[in-house]
Amino acid sequence: MVKDHDFKQILSTDISLISLSNFVNFIVSDKNFSVAVCNVNSLVAADKSSEFNKILNSFDFRVADGMPLVWYLRLRKCKQERLNGAKIFHNVIKTGIDKNLTHYFLGSSDDVLTKMKKNLYKKYPQIIIDGTWAPPLADVKTITEQVRLKRDEIEKSDILWVGLGMPKQEELISMIEDFDISKIGVGAVFEWVAETKKQAPIVIQKIGFEWLFRLLTEPKRLWKRYFFDFIYLLQFPFNYRKKM
Numbered sequence: 001m002v003k004d005h006d007f008k009q010i011l012s013t014d015i016s017l018i019s020l021s022n023f024v025n026f027i028v029s030d031k032n033f034s035v036a037v038c039n040v041n042s043l044v045a046a047d048k049s050s051e052f053n054k055i056l057n058s059f060d061f062r063v064a065d066g067m068p069l070v071w072y073l074r075l076r077k078c079k080q081e082r083l084n085g086a087k088i089f090h091n092v093i094k095t096g097i098d099k100n101l102t103h104y105f106l107g108s109s110d111d112v113l114t115k116m117k118k119n120l121y122k123k124y125p126q127i128i129i130d131g132t133w134a135p136p137l138a139d140v141k142t143i144t145e146q147v148r149l150k151r152d153e154i155e156k157s158d159i160l161w162v163g164l165g166m167p168k169q170e171e172l173i174s175m176i177e178d179f180d181i182s183k184i185g186v187g188a189v190f191e192w193v194a195e196t197k198k199q200a201p202i203v204i205q206k207i208g209f210e211w212l213f214r215l216l217t218e219p220k221r222l223w224k225r226y227f228f229d230f231i232y233l234l235q236f237p238f239n240y241r242k243k244m
Contacts, residue, residue: 007062008078010069011047013038016061017078020091023061027182028096031158034059034173035184037085039066042166044229052167055174063088067208085186086199092159092184093124102128104154104181106147107163108190110134115194130157140168144175155181163190 005022007014015038016023027033036042036059046053056062063083064070073080093103105113113132120127131153135143143164147154154160160183162169169185176183191197198217200210 008073008076010072011043012053013043013046013056013062015064015069015073017080018063020081020083020087023063023083024091024095027092027159028099028101031182032180033061033182034177035061035063036170037065037088037185037187038062038069040068040229041225044232045167055170058174071208085189086192088184089161089186089189093127097124097126100128101159102130102157104130104157104160105132105190106135106160107169108134112190112194112196115196116190119193119195140171144172147172147176151179155179157181159184161186163187
């Protein structure tokens with residue numbers, strides 16, 4: 001685990017305190033880091049499940065994606081910028097071009113991966129993509145078994161980007177921690193880059209309403225997540241006092 005940066009606990013998870021530039025320098029200069037891009041949903045899930053929290057806290061970096069996390073850290077006098085999946089994705093790829101960094105993309109669907117590759121080559125003509133794979137719909141154990149069969153192919157690359165969504169992508173990364181490659185879980189970024197889903201405009205992201213934009217674009221999938229996470233956060237201070 002990386003010891004060269006500080007952490008601040010939010011709920012049960014230690015969040016990395018690190019600038020984007022320092023984070024990118026870590027990733028492009030070494031070949032075996034694990035990264036969890038954390039938002040409120042992932043931290044609530046970790047607080048509810050000690051097993052999942054153990055997985056998150058085993059990662060080298062647990063970076064603050066959601067603006068509510070950034071606001072909380074700033075209230076605690078921690079100067080932390082938002083390190084969301086898309087920002088990490090594009091900055092690592094852009095910086096890695098001069099270092100001939102190679103990439104492997106795992107997740108989503110064949111259609112999304114094809115469109116994403118096309119858009120990446122258009123935006124970054126010198127990007128080196130070693131491979132892509134869209135796993136079948138299955139539990140994480142089954143996917144992990146299939147990923148292990150592709151180990152030699154995957155380890156030829158410098159970075160494995162995993163777009164399976166939380167918690168599956170974090171569980172998979174934990175199960176292949178022995179792979180000699182940096183592993184980064186980026187959730188919906190594949191769909192955004194492929195332009196099969198819309199990402200919130202930058203202005204909406206900066207004011208902290210990306211969650212509302214996503215809710216309005218995918219209400220059936222996301223309303224339960226946001227509703228129950230909100231209820232959990234309201235109850236947390238009272239539950240915490242009872243444990244004291």
